[in-house]
Amino acid sequence: MARAGDTVGDTLSTYSGHILAIETSCDDTCVAVVTADGEILSNVISSQGVHDRFGGVVPEIASRQHLTLLPKVLDEALRLAAITLDDVGLVAATRGPGLVAALLVGFSAGKAMAAARELPFAAVDHLHGHLAASFLRPSEFNPPFLALIASGGHTLLADVRDHGPELRLLGQTLDDAAGEAFDKGARLLGLGYPGGAAMERLAADGDPEAFAFPTAERMSGLDFSFAGLKTALLYKVRELGEEEALRRRADLAAAYQRAIVESLLLRVKRALRATGATRLAVGGGVAANGPLREALGSLGVELDIPPRALCTDNAAMIASAARFTPALCFPQYLSLDVYATGEPRT
Secondary structure, three states: OOOOOOOOOOEEOOOOOEEEEEEOOOOEEEEEEEOOOOOEEEEEEEEOOOOHHHOOOOHHHHHHHHHHHHHHHHHHHHHHHOOOHHHEEEEEEEEEOOOHHHHHHHHHHHHHHHHHOOOOEEEEEHHHHHHHHHHOOOOOOOOOEEEEEEOOOOEEEEEEOOOOOOOEEEEEEOOOOHHHHHHHHHHHOOOOOOHHHHHHHHHOOOOOOOOOOOOOOOOOOOOEOOHHHHHHHHHHHHHHOHHHHHHOHHHHHHHHHHHHHHHHHHHHHHHHHHHOOOEEEEEOHHHHOHHHHHHHHOOOOEEEOOOHHHHOOOOHHHHHHHOOOOEEOOOOOOOOOOOOOOOOOO
């Protein structure tokens, strides 16, 4: 996941003290303190809760909220960890991918704190963070394994051979990500944001067999596609009409959720067969979905799905990734910038 052309000088392989990590790639303001061996001392997540009325995250509003919330979240993370900044040996922050305006707040704050004390700084890839959630204690699910990352902005399968940011990409979404499909489907059904949790709650009262939504089963390979599923839901809602669609909203949610889960499960099964892998790690916000967790648990492989608080965006996973990301000496990181998009390197 390292970006080509980044020649930023020497790196550090060791450091003393705890890791202070910041994550602001979207609409959650997150700060965590993690030990060098992966023990979480604190993991504070502040959800902004101001984007519901827009049906999605507004980048400029998100960045302003990060500016307001970050000092308070930082203080709380230090308090819960029972440390001060004097106990920090490494500062880390999400560099991308994500919303540029949001990323800039946390990344700039992290660089500033590191520079003020001339500490090393680790610029972490967000997707590496989701993978590295599995490396945290006490579970410590270590490579090699097949990885499924399913979040609001990304859906991919990868062959993970070590703890570092490099991975072998096996398949990825060709259009919408799984989390994006949940959000767009929830919007069509008049549910709140974020859509995944709202959809799961409503689907619990519905019949997943009530409607047959597409899972792109006929599409060969390990790539994902969810755009057709979203369109199918739109057409079904129109076909039913406003009153009937409202009456059967739980059934629509249950069938739609089932299609997303089956689409993910189908490609995971294919990847397990293709690679011969017997170990599977799952990360990203969609991994918090109960039916998906249950379905993956039936595959008969050694499985790691982090606790729900470590599936959604959080800073503990960024600190975990920082343990395996080359840390830069002061002042080599001062010129680093964030990036909105990035593809894992094959």
